[in-house]
Amino acid sequence: MLMTRNYFGFIPGYALFWGVFVIALLLFAYRIRQLLQYMFLGQKETGYNSWGKWITTTFAYVFSQLCQLKNFRFKKDRAPLGHALMAWGFFVFVLFYFFFFILAEGFGLAGLEKTNFFYYFAWVMDFMAVLIIIGAGWGLIRRFIIRPARLKGGQTIEALIILLSVFTHPFAFLFNQATVIAMGEAPAGLGHTLLPPFSSWLSHLFTGSALTVIQNWHIAFFWTDWLTVLLVLVYIPYSRYLHVIASIFNGIFEPRLPKGALKPIDLEHAEFLGIPTIDKLTWKQNLDLYACVVCGNCQEQCPAYITGKPLNPKKVIQDLKQQLLKAGPELVKAKAKGEPAPQNINVTLAGKVILEDEIWACTTCGACDTTCPVWVKHIDKIVDLRRNLVEQSILPETAKATLQSIERRGHPWRGTTLNRTDWAKGMNIKTLAEDPKVDILYWVGCTEALDERGIKIAQSFAKLMQQAGVNFGILGTEESCCGDPARRLGDEMTYQAQAQKNIEVLKGYNVKKIVTGCPHCYNTIKNEYPQFEGNFEVIHHTELIGDLLKQGKIKIGKGDYGSITFHDPCYLGRHNDIYRQPREILKELTCTKMVEMEKNRKRAFCCGGGGGRLWLEERIGQRISENRIDQVIKTKAQLVATACPYCLQMFEDAIKTKQAQDTVKVKDIAELIAESSAK
Amino acid sequence: MNMIVCIKQVLDPEAPLSSFKIDPATNTMVPVTSVPFVISPFDEQAVEAALKIKDAKGGKITVISLGVNLLRDVVKKPLSLGADELILLEDPAFIGGDSWSTAYALAAAIKKVGQFDLIFCGRQAADSDSGQVGACIAEILGIPQVSVAKKVEAIDGKVKVDKVTTDGYEVVEVPTPALITVSNELGEVRFATFKGTMASKKKEPIIWKPADIGAEPAKIGAAGRRIKTRKLFQPVRDSKCEIIGGETDEDKAANLAKKLVEVKLI
Numbered sequence: 028m029l030m031t032r033n034y035f036g037f038i039p040g041y042a043l044f045w046g047v048f049v050i051a052l053l054l055f056a057y058r059i060r061q062l063l064q065y066m067f068l069g070q071k072e073t074g075y076n077s078w079g080k081w082i083t084t085t086f087a088y089v090f091s092q093l094c095q096l097k098n099f100r101f102k103k104d105r106a107p108l109g110h111a112l113m114a115w116g117f118f119v120f121v122l123f124y125f126f127f128f129i130l131a132e133g134f135g136l137a138g139l140e141k142t143n144f145f146y147y148f149a150w151v152m153d154f155m156a157v158l159i160i161i162g163a164g165w166g167l168i169r170r171f172i173i174r175p176a177r178l179k180g181g182q183t184i185e186a187l188i189i190l191l192s193v194f195t196h197p198f199a200f201l202f203n204q205a206t207v208i209a210m211g212e213a214p215a216g217l218g219h220t221l222l223p224p225f226s227s228w229l230s231h232l233f234t235g236s237a238l239t240v241i242q243n244w245h246i247a248f249f250w251t252d253w254l255t256v257l258l259v260l261v262y263i264p265y266s267r268y269l270h271v272i273a274s275i276f277n278g279i280f281e282p283r284l285p286k287g288a289l290k291p292i293d294l295e296h297a298e299f300l301g302i303p304t305i306d307k308l309t310w311k312q313n314l315d316l317y318a319c320v321v322c323g324n325c326q327e328q329c330p331a332y333i334t335g336k337p338l339n340p341k342k343v344i345q346d347l348k349q350q351l352l353k354a355g356p357e358l359v360k361a362k363a364k365g366e367p368a369p370q371n372i373n374v375t376l377a378g379k380v381i382l383e384d385e386i387w388a389c390t391t392c393g394a395c396d397t398t399c400p401v402w403v404k405h406i407d408k409i410v411d412l413r414r415n416l417v418e419q420s421i422l423p424e425t426a427k428a429t430l431q432s433i434e435r436r437g438h439p440w441r442g443t444t445l446n447r448t449d450w451a452k453g454m455n456i457k458t459l460a461e462d463p464k465v466d467i468l469y470w471v472g473c474t475e476a477l478d479e480r481g482i483k484i485a486q487s488f489a490k491l492m493q494q495a496g497v498n499f500g501i502l503g504t505e506e507s508c509c510g511d512p513a514r515r516l517g518d519e520m521t522y523q524a525q526a527q528k529n530i531e532v533l534k535g536y537n538v539k540k541i542v543t544g545c546p547h548c549y550n551t552i553k554n555e556y557p558q559f560e561g562n563f564e565v566i567h568h569t570e571l572i573g574d575l576l577k578q579g580k581i582k583i584g585k586g587d588y589g590s591i592t593f594h595d596p597c598y599l600g601r602h603n604d605i606y607r608q609p610r611e612i613l614k615e616l617t618c619t620k621m622v623e624m625e626k627n628r629k630r631a632f633c634c635g636g637g638g639g640r641l642w643l644e645e646r647i648g649q650r651i652s653e654n655r656i657d658q659v660i661k662t663k664a665q666l667v668a669t670a671c672p673y674c675l676q677m678f679e680d681a682i683k684t685k686q687a688q689d690t691v692k693v694k695d696i697a698e699l700i701a702e703s704s705a706k
Numbered sequence: 707m708n709m710i711v712c713i714k715q716v717l718d719p720e721a722p723l724s725s726f727k728i729d730p731a732t733n734t735m736v737p738v739t740s741v742p743f744v745i746s747p748f749d750e751q752a753v754e755a756a757l758k759i760k761d762a763k764g765g766k767i768t769v770i771s772l773g774v775n776l777l778r779d780v781v782k783k784p785l786s787l788g789a790d791e792l793i794l795l796e797d798p799a800f801i802g803g804d805s806w807s808t809a810y811a812l813a814a815a816i817k818k819v820g821q822f823d824l825i826f827c828g829r830q831a832a833d834s835d836s837g838q839v840g841a842c843i844a845e846i847l848g849i850p851q852v853s854v855a856k857k858v859e860a861i862d863g864k865v866k867v868d869k870v871t872t873d874g875y876e877v878v879e880v881p882t883p884a885l886i887t888v889s890n891e892l893g894e895v896r897f898a899t900f901k902g903t904m905a906s907k908k909k910e911p912i913i914w915k916p917a918d919i920g921a922e923p924a925k926i927g928a929a930g931r932r933i934k935t936r937k938l939f940q941p942v943r944d945s946k947c948e949i950i951g952g953e954t955d956e957d958k959a960a961n962l963a964k965k966l967v968e969v970k971l972i
């Protein structure tokens with residue numbers, strides 16, 4: 028029985044059906060148009076869009092729900108599965124409403140209901156409805172009874188409206204189908220006797236009722252079904268559930284940039300630096316804001332947030348979104364008139380919308396970007412806000428001193444008593460100036476050359492290469508800071524000057540292959556120098572040590588450290604996907620037990636030193652490095668190995684301030700291997 | 707307010723000691739390549755003092771430096787911070803001088819600039835540390851001079867200067883034109899902005915030779931030098947470490963105090 032062929036009084040059913048649908052569509056379209064207008068207030072974006080991305084995003088991530096399920100094993104409440112149940116149900120329902128409501132009911136293709144297609148579809152739908160009920164019920168319980176911390180401050184009313192609609196709708200659907208079965212109409216059209224189990228089970232409720240009674244119930248359920256669908260449709264763009272649409276496009280238009288890289292600014296032609304006001308975000312950055320569904324995965328992973336800093340990546344995105352929605356109408360008007368937007372509405376972001384303490388708290392560790400199920404980028408916005416602050420000369424004193432030191436001396440270690448070649452004294456290491464014919468350049472990095480603790484890594488690694496007979500050289504005094512701290516503190520000008528200077532030197536010696544022990548140099552030279560035509564093959568010292576071990580060129584001896592845990596440096600792991608090599612090396616240390624911390628690999632917890640934070644004071648909350656050392660101590664490991672001079676320094680300090688010298692030690696992998704091979 | 711700031715390009719005073727070497731035969735420093743050149747930090751503070759007045763009252767800042775092969779990226783720094791003009795006394799004849807012959811050349815250049823209300827110098831250069839050039843310029847020009855300023859304010863034809871003393875500071879007032887030498891107590895200097903740096907790239911310095919400023923060749927640079935360096939050497943620092951023991955922490959503290967009294971440190 029097609030509802031749209033019925034009359035309600037003198038109103039034909041199809042008029043009502045299409046009437047409400049058109050109203051819903053208009054409300055939906057009005058809001059979408061508004062949101063698109065705000066979004067395209069944004070600046071140009073580069074390097075996005077490929078057909079491959081359309082396919083991988085939609086199929087490999089969205090339809091598979093991998094975007095959610097990638098976080099599954101890290102969540103005690105298994106919430107990603109709940110989401111996946113609802114999402115899978117949702118996708119099937121969308122198809123169902125297209126075929127059987129729009130085509131069959133709306134256009135009266137009544138024959139559809141009599142096909143095998145409908146019969147099988149009804150079966151799938153029957154299960155999908157139950158999955159949605161489980162998913163949404165689970166969601167309701169979690170959000171309103173269990174209330175995990177990451178959901179706090181997450182616009183509860185919106186959640187209630189959407190979860191209740193999503194929860195009740197499948198009931199309406201199942202009862203609607205049940206009444207159809209009770210009337211003996213569908214979906215057994217082609218002689219199938221095995222009916223969809225849940226709706227046919229519910230249809231027993233109507234056994235014995237008069238046909239007219241069932242018909243009235245059918246009418247009621249049909250309209251509840253249809254109206255809830257339309258309610259959800261309209262509510263999506265007006266709420267954060269906009270992510271249903273926005274996140275897919277956010278994935279599709281994700282700029283193609285190496286994970287660890289930041290976007291360069293064209294300094295010759297730039298009219299502004301970073302994001303001074305909301306209209307200076309790119310349209311893709313605006314789309315990020317729409318895609319955010321306030322799930323709080325980023326908050327749950329953020330080391331700054333966990334240790335009590337004012338930064339919460341979720342809040343940063345939401346605050347920017349609120350500012351876009353608030354200033355949007357005026358900005359659109361001003362743009363139409365070709366006038367500048369009023370300053371009291373288009374307010375300065377850094378310091379007003381996002382506070383300075385939030386902006387400087389970020390370690391750019393990338394935990395937020397990695398865990399985000401909807402491709403939102405947080406680091407680019409925080410660095411853009413820093414870029415704007417730096418341009419106004421508003422930055423922490425120690426950051427100023429660091430940047431000035433990089434600019435003047437080519438290294439961030441103001442006050443060091445070491446020269447770039449002091450560590451290599453008596454080791455007979457060539458500089459390229461002395462002999463440019465080497466197989467590989469060892470890029471030492473400022474911290475491994477100029478810091479008292481850091482030089483031990485350089486000495487160990489160089490010793491290993493000498494043992495293995497690697498023909499390598501260093502740049503010595505010609506090496507200059509790679510620029511990572513400058514770029515991540517928001518000083519793009521100093522960064523680009525450093526990058527250009529270094530690329531010139533490297534090209535001057537015709538360098539092809541570089542090995543470095545610092546993941547920050549590694550990331551910068553590998554992923555960011557190509558932006559300035561510096562293309563070199565870069566490997567990290569863990570990769571080279573691993574190869575040398577495999578080739579038997581380094582003989583490893585006893586490693587008597589008891590049990591060891593490995594701390595993944597953010598710029599080696601999360602930003603560059605090197606997780607396996609350091610672990611393989613550590614396994615080679617005989618007599619040593621490897622234990623993992625709870626937060627490892629992609630989920631590793633930052634040491635607190637990235638993003639230029641190594642040179643900033645950490646006054647608010649617990650020290651990130653101390654928190655991580657607590658995690659080390661929890662594993663009962665006697666030694667934490669790492670592969671980054673920043674991490675090493677952060678942990679040396681944390682171990683001292685925690686007075687845990689007798690409990691745990693920290694060493695770089697190169698040091699461990701050099702020590703054990705010397706034995 | 708027309709202001710002139712004298713700046714000196716020096717080797718980074720914060721470079722590690724091991725970077726420097728002295729040739730005992732010539733009593734000069736062996737040139738090094740690994741240490742960068744910077745503006746003497748006290749002179750940066752002199753620039754900052756002038757910029758603060760410019761921020762408050764407006765005016766023009768002319769920066770003067772003296773030397774050969776001055777690095778443009780270094781000496782143009784004040785332009786990126788907000789100074790208006792850069793004059794370089796760049797000629798081999800200008801170098802190798804002592805404080806007086808340097809001040810003579812700078813004063814001649816300042817006379818050529820003509821209009822000025824205030825001249826700023828750093829309290830001393832971070833390399834030679836003599837601290838005399840400022841005073842000598844004031845002497846040659848016949849204007850009052852206030853040294854080691856930590857704060858400078860311009861008030862109608864006069865300047866109020868907070869001058870550092872050993873146990874605090876003294877507030878003095880001088881009529882303009884005057885010369886002020888600035889100390890590090892002035893505080894942090896500003897950070898070059900992107901716009902400032904881009905603007906400074908377009909400005910070219912004005913170069914003056916000895917003839918341009920009417921300087922007598924015998925009075926400038928090495929020729930005008932009256933001071934002779936007898937010996938230049940790197941002091942050897944010998945440090946001995948002694949651990950003061952004791953039964954308890956209190957004992958250790960008491961023993962430490964006794965030791966300090968013994969070696970007449972307290």
